[in-house]
Amino acid sequence: xxxxxxxxxxxxxxxxxxxxxxxxxxxxxxxxxxxxxxxxxxxxxxxxxxxxxxxxxxxxxxxxxxxxxxxxxxxxxxxxxxxxxxxxxxxxxxxxxxxxxxxxxxxxxxxxxxxxxxxxxxxxxxxxxxxxxxxxxxxxxxxxxxxxxxxxxxxxxxxxxxxxxxxxxxxxxxxxxxxxxxxxxxxxxxxxxxxxxxxxxxxxxxxxxxxxxxxxxxxxxxxxxxxxxxxxxxxxxxxxxxxxxxxxxxxxxxxxxxxxxxxxxxxxxxxxxxxxxxxxxxxxxxxxxxxxxxxxxx
Amino acid sequence: xxxxxxxxxxxxxxxxxxxxxxxxxxxxxxxxxxxxxxxxxxxxxxxxxxxxxxxxxxxxxxxxxxxxxxxxxxxxxxxxxxxxxxxxxxxxxxxxxxxxxxxxxxxxxxxxxxxxxxxxxxxxxxxxxxxxxxxxxxxxxxxxxxxxxxxxxxxxxxxxxxxxxxxxxxxxxxxxxxxxxxxxxxxxxxxxxxxxxxxxxxxxxxxxxxxxxxxxxxxxxxxxxxxxxxxxxxxxxxxxxxxxxxxxxxxxxxxxxxxxxxxxxxxxxxxxx
Numbered sequence: 001x002x003x004x005x006x007x008x009x010x011x012x013x014x015x016x017x018x019x020x021x022x023x024x025x026x027x028x029x030x031x032x033x034x035x036x037x038x039x040x041x042x043x044x045x046x047x048x049x050x051x052x053x054x055x056x057x058x059x060x061x062x063x064x065x066x067x068x069x070x071x072x073x074x075x076x077x078x079x080x081x082x083x084x085x086x087x088x089x090x091x092x093x094x095x096x097x098x099x100x101x102x103x104x105x106x107x108x109x110x111x112x113x114x115x116x117x118x119x120x121x122x123x124x125x126x127x128x129x130x131x132x133x134x135x136x137x138x139x140x141x142x143x144x145x146x147x148x149x150x151x152x153x154x155x156x157x158x159x160x161x162x163x164x165x166x167x168x169x170x171x172x173x174x175x176x177x178x179x180x181x182x183x184x185x186x187x188x189x190x191x192x193x194x195x196x197x198x199x200x201x202x203x204x205x206x207x208x209x210x211x212x213x214x215x216x217x218x219x220x221x222x223x224x225x226x227x228x229x230x231x232x233x234x235x236x237x238x239x240x241x242x243x244x245x246x247x248x249x250x251x252x253x254x255x256x257x258x259x260x261x262x263x264x265x266x267x268x269x270x271x272x273x274x275x276x277x278x279x280x281x282x283x284x285x286x287x288x289x290x291x292x293x294x295x296x297x298x
Numbered sequence: 299x300x301x302x303x304x305x306x307x308x309x310x311x312x313x314x315x316x317x318x319x320x321x322x323x324x325x326x327x328x329x330x331x332x333x334x335x336x337x338x339x340x341x342x343x344x345x346x347x348x349x350x351x352x353x354x355x356x357x358x359x360x361x362x363x364x365x366x367x368x369x370x371x372x373x374x375x376x377x378x379x380x381x382x383x384x385x386x387x388x389x390x391x392x393x394x395x396x397x398x399x400x401x402x403x404x405x406x407x408x409x410x411x412x413x414x415x416x417x418x419x420x421x422x423x424x425x426x427x428x429x430x431x432x433x434x435x436x437x438x439x440x441x442x443x444x445x446x447x448x449x450x451x452x453x454x455x456x457x458x459x460x461x462x463x464x465x466x467x468x469x470x471x472x473x474x475x476x477x478x479x480x481x482x483x484x485x486x487x488x489x490x491x492x493x494x495x496x497x498x499x500x501x502x503x504x505x506x507x508x509x510x511x512x513x514x515x516x517x518x519x520x521x522x523x524x525x526x527x528x529x530x531x532x533x534x535x536x537x538x539x540x541x542x543x544x545x546x547x548x549x550x551x552x553x554x555x556x557x558x559x560x561x562x563x564x565x566x567x568x569x570x571x
Contacts, residue, residue: 020565021565022565023543023564023565023566026565026566026567082530084498084502084530084568085498085502085567085568085569086565086567086568087530087531087544087563087565087566087568088565090529090530090531091529091530091531162503162504162505163502163503163569245570
């Protein structure tokens with residue numbers, strides 16, 4: 001992804017896993033082979049694996065640099081995390097921190113970590129394993145968690161569920177941040193810098209999870225939206241009702257998704273989703289009653 | 299390099315199936331009224347010039363009695379892998395439930411490796427209770443006793459090295475004498491967990507399977523299996539249809555029937571949300 005400039009703010013992508021092919025049924029409970037076949041041509045082999053129906057996702061963070069701050073958005077899966085319920089993410093050993101360093105960011109440079117939501121593949125590098133304990137990876141950072149989001153998963157965690165919350169990530173990647181005093185609970189409309197419309201701010205985007213947020217960076221001339229998991233894969237522009245099995249409120253998730261797609265199509269905002277493979281950034285256009293995604297030329 | 303452990307290939311052959319609901323597989327039930335079918339497997343270990351069989355499945359007759367969907371005879375299916383069953387000298391029996399021992403008579407010359415405790419259990423006082431005996435076939439138990447009288451039973455007293463790179467480990471709970479098989483493969487130590495965990499989900503959520511002798515032991519055995527395997531990716535549950543999605547067929551013609559377990563699993567979710 002090319003470096004995005006919004007006024008004097010820069011946004012870059014740092015990848016943890018550039019491409020991972022996942023079974024379509026894992027991503028979307030209501031997907032069919034025919035739907036994938038019907039969209040294979042416009043999506044192309046970088047988004048649908050050749051010779052199979054598997055859909056290709058990227059796992060990445062965005063780094064926002066302002067005049068004052070370095071902000072990290074979403075922290076992927078992390079290393080050494082036990083995720084036996086999803087083998088693709090189990091006990092990873094990726095060079096994410098080296099990738100971050102190559103983008104000019106050392107862990108101590110990060111002022112804010114923000115997670116669009118608290119699923120395991122968006123919080124992993126919040127912590128790292130040191131002497132058998134999970135400690136915050138970014139020693140100076142304040143981690144901004146939407147209070148609605150934290151409270152929801154904390155409630156599930158306290159109810160003693162048979163499966164650990166978010167595949168174990170709530171305990172190893174969220175709670176240690178709180179215990180180290182680095183978590184700041186914010187409103188889902190929190191303004192991080194400047195003001196709404198001219199700065200960096202959150203917009204509530206419930207559905208996939210109750211406290212899911214968009215992170216917006218804008219000036220009068222340009223708007224970029226980091227949308228986390230509101231949209232997982234570009235095939236959803238052709239079929240917006242495709243729903244992720246993890247959606248906490250499926251109807252609300254579709255509503256949130258359509259609202260964002262319509263807003264994108266009616267404007268030229270730059271959409272930066274949590275999982276589109278390189279070149280990742282792009283804009284949404286209308287296609288009959290549905291949509292298409294136009295990636296920026298890399 | 300002669301002291302290096304052999305690296306074995308492992309295959310699973312799916313020979314039967316049954317439809318079931320989630321609540322049938324967890325003590326205490328399950329809040330979701332969703333299907334959770336069960337697959338039945340035998341396993342083949344090949345390497346260092348040897349072929350070993352782990353468990354022997356059940357026959358079409360028993361399948362009809364117990365209303366299971368019998369897909370193929372496990373022993374005849376060995377030919378899919380080019381294996382002549384007459385050339386199998388050693389069979390590991392993880393335990394004596396009907397779906398793990400039922401075709402032993404088709405291997406009349408083989409040696410069978412079983413934990414002695416399992417034989418004690420199936421000839422002991424618990425068999426007067428239907429709850430404990432319902433997963434055994436009395437004729438099969440008698441047949442195993444006869445094999446012992448013929449000297450064909452290798453009755454083990456605890457964890458044992460079966461062959462270089464193959465070890466057997468007691469995992470009581472489901473039955474008192476259940477054992478799992480740990481195999482050295484190209485991708486590391488892989489554990490055929492058999493009924494130590496029927497599904498990935500039993501072990502991962504610590505919810506014991508409903509057919510049980512001692513549920514405390516069963517949960518302890520989950521931990522033992524975890525320690526034996528190189529990683530969670532190296533554990534093969536005994537009856538989970540997800541295993542069929544997780545591993546590739548050795549070749550296209552065997553899809554849906556035979557899979558290879560000595561290769562990396564695909565990126566499949568092991569506990570469905």
